[in-house]
Amino acid sequence: MHEATKAPRVSFFDYIVIGGGTTGIPIATTLSANYSVLLLERGGSPYNDANITKAENFGLYFLDTSQDSPVQQFVVEGVANGRARVLGGGTSINAGFYSRGEKQFNKEARLKDEDLIQDSYEWTEKVMVFDQDVQNWQSAVGAGLVEAGVTPDNGFTYDHLVGTKVGGAIFDKNGTRHTAADLLQYANPEGLSLFLHATLKAKGLWSSVRRYARTKHVAYLKREKNNEIILSAGALGSPQLLMLSGIGPKDQLDALNIKIVLEQPFVGQDMADNPLNVLFIPSPIGVERSLVQVAGITPFGSYIEAIGGFNVIFVNLSDYQGYTPEV
Numbered sequence: 186m187h188e189a190t191k192a193p194r195v196s197f198f199d200y201i202v203i204g205g206g207t208t209g210i211p212i213a214t215t216l217s218a219n220y221s222v223l224l225l226e227r228g229g230s231p232y233n234d235a236n237i238t239k240a241e242n243f244g245l246y247f248l249d250t251s252q253d254s255p256v257q258q259f260v261v262e263g264v265a266n267g268r269a270r271v272l273g274g275g276t277s278i279n280a281g282f283y284s285r286g287e288k289q290f291n292k293e294a295r296l297k298d299e300d301l302i303q304d305s306y307e308w309t310e311k312v313m314v315f316d317q318d319v320q321n322w323q324s325a326v327g328a329g330l331v332e333a334g335v336t337p338d339n340g341f342t343y344d345h346l347v348g349t350k351v352g353g354a355i356f357d358k359n360g361t362r363h364t365a366a367d368l369l370q371y372a373n374p375e376g377l378s379l380f381l382h383a384t385l386k387a388k389g390l391w392s393s394v395r396r397y398a399r400t401k402h403v404a405y406l407k408r409e410k411n412n413e414i415i416l417s418a419g420a421l422g423s424p425q426l427l428m429l430s431g432i433g434p435k436d437q438l439d440a441l442n443i444k445i446v447l448e449q450p451f452v453g454q455d456m457a458d459n460p461l462n463v464l465f466i467p468s469p470i471g472v473e474r475s476l477v478q479v480a481g482i483t484p485f486g487s488y489i490e491a492i493g494g495f496n497v498i499f500v501n502l503s504d505y506q507g508y509t510p511e512v
Contacts, residue, residue, distance in 0.1 A: 186230065186272075186369070189383040189402070197405050198223040198378070201414045203385055203426065206274020209417035210365045211309070217376035223404050225383040228255060228271035231364050237277050240360035243476060244495065246278060268421060272381060273364030276313070276355060280492060281362060282477035283314045283353035287345040310343070312370065313363035314353040319479065322472045322493040327351065327479040330489060335481035349481050356476065385418075385426060424453030468493075 198221045202213040205226030213224040236242040237255060246255050247267055255271035256278055271277045285306055296302060319327070330349040331338045339350040355363050369379070383402075406412040416423040427433055431446030433453065438445050474494030481489035 186379045186381065189225075189380040192378075192380050192383075192402050194401070195403050195405070196223065196378070197221075197407050199407055199409060199412050201225070201404055201406065203414065203416050204274070204418035204422060205272045205366070205379065205381075206269060206417060206419060207276050207365045208274075209415070210273070210368050212415060212417060213377060213379075214368050214372040217373040220376060221407075222377050224377060224379045225385060226272050226379070226381050227384055228269070229253070229381050231255065231271050231273050231277040231362075231366055234271075237271070237364075238362050240281070240356045240362065240476060241474065243280065243492075268419070273366040274419070276364040277362070277366070280477045280490070281355045282480065282490065283310075283343065283355055284345055284350075284480065285343045306343070308371070309368065310353070313355050313365070313367045314343075315355070315357045315363075316341070317351065317354045317478045318358070319351055320473050320475065323351075323475050323478040323491070326491045330479070330481040335483060335489065345482065347482050347484050349479065351479055352477075354476070354478065420456050424456075427452050 200213070200216050200220055201223045202209050202216075203225055205213075205224055205228075209224060209226075213222045216222045231237045234246075234255065236245045236249075247258070249256065250258060255269065256267040257270045258265065258267050260266070267278070269275050269278050291302060327338070327349050335349050337348045339346045339348045341351040343353055357363060369377075406414065416426055418426055424433070427449075428438060428441070428443065431438065431444050432449050434450045435445060435448045438448075472493045476492050477490045479491070483489070
């Protein structure tokens with residue numbers, strides 16, 4: 186793991202992975218066993234930031250509007266949101282609840298090797314997932330969900346099941362966050378080159394910044410037929426980079442004066458964030474501090490979760506980004 190300023194001006198790889206988040210890290214790590222891999226991340230490391238690594242500091246990074254913040258804040262159509270800008274991606278800034286994916290996802294992705302799917306889950310869980318000690322507040326939330334009809338009570342399970350469940354956590358017993366970046370311990374150090382604070386331009390051209398000077402770097406694929414550039418820059422970043430490279434809907438590329446390399450009308454289409462509705466409940470008595478431990482999974486696809494004991498006060502509720510309520 187190095188700063189992008191340490192990268193060579195020109196380099197060659199079997200695979201280039203763009204985005205060191207929840208998807209990019211396991212892909213690059215796995216490929217590094219047998220191939221040379223370049224992994225580029227636009228943010229920094231999560232390990233030297235106590236606001237990220239410690240559960241008691243959850244959410245403070247959403248108040249950081251600096252250029253070095255692990256969260257890039259933005260507003261689309263009047264809705265405020267936050268986008269990860271740190272190695273580990275969303276696992277470095279989320280509320281730390283772990284659950285395996287819905288089996289329907291695997292069917293839609295045409296993943297049929299059940300043994301490989303199971304091994305992949307366990308590969309991840311061994312490094313970054315922990316059982317939870319459920320205390321009074323979260324126990325009350327679970328009991329309330331069952332009483333309200335979010336049934337059955339599935340107890341503790343990693344599996345995605347309709348009803349109420351206790352899931353895993355990416356915070357350990359000491360309240361330390363374990364992110365997708367921890368999966369890098371599986372990587373072959375001889376096969377993986379990881380650079381932080383790297384800004385991709387297009388077609389293998391990227392840059393690094395040292396103080397006020399910007400340095401350009403170029404990474405090429407080796408001349409093997411199966412070599413690839415893999416985009417894992419998120420639902421916002423991946424379509425953006427494709428379009429900057431001339432791949433996307435013709436009308437949008439023309440409007441931006443971008444030369445068309447491949448007309449692909451489906452780039453960036455049919456993707457949306459799940460809506461998030463938040464209810465603040467001021468407590469007349471103190472409750473223990475807890476992140477998400479219990480989840481209610483409804484038959485119609487909505488998830489109900491709660492956190493407690495975080496007394497972060499905003500100037501007004503319109504400043505709330507959907508992450509750190511006062512309860």
